[in-house]
Amino acid sequence: MSNNFKIPDILNLFVYGTLKKGCTLNSWLSDAKFIKNARLGGYTLYSLGAYSIAVKEAGSFIEGEIYEVDEKSLKGVYWMEIGAGFTFLEVDKKENLFMFYYKTKDFEKLNNAKKIGSKWE
Numbered sequence: 001m002s003n004n005f006k007i008p009d010i011l012n013l014f015v016y017g018t019l020k021k022g023c024t025l026n027s028w029l030s031d032a033k034f035i036k037n038a039r040l041g042g043y044t045l046y047s048l049g050a051y052s053i054a055v056k057e058a059g060s061f062i063e064g065e066i067y068e069v070d071e072k073s074l075k076g077v078y079w080m081e082i083g084a085g086f087t088f089l090e091v092d093k094k095e096n097l098f099m100f101y102y103k104t105k106d107f108e109k110l111n112n113a114k115k116i117g118s119k120w121e
Contacts, residue, residue, distance in 0.1 A: 016064035
């Protein structure tokens with residue numbers, strides 16, 4: 001997907017907002033396998049109205065879901081999230097866990113973000 005980053009054939013994707021079950025964009029993960037609900041430390045959530053963004057914040061955590069995805073399942077989600085300004089990040093090498101988050105320097109440019117804490121509903 002990116003010339004300088006090799007995405008594993010199968011990976012675990014942590015989602016925390018509109019990609020979760022019952023939310024507006026979950027259909028993008030229709031071919032992915034739901035693994036479990038999970039918490040991820042070191043991040044907090046902000047709302048931008050229609051969607052949320054995860055931003056690094058020590059001492060905080062966010063709640064979400066983990067899906068097992070292959071490259072085909074990830075492709076559409078990847079380009080949608082990258083196009084919206086997110087960064088794809090490996091958060092746990094041992095667990096092969098990845099997520100999309102918003103870099104702090106990019107987040108600081110947003111003036112309409114409202115802190116919502118750990119859970120997007």
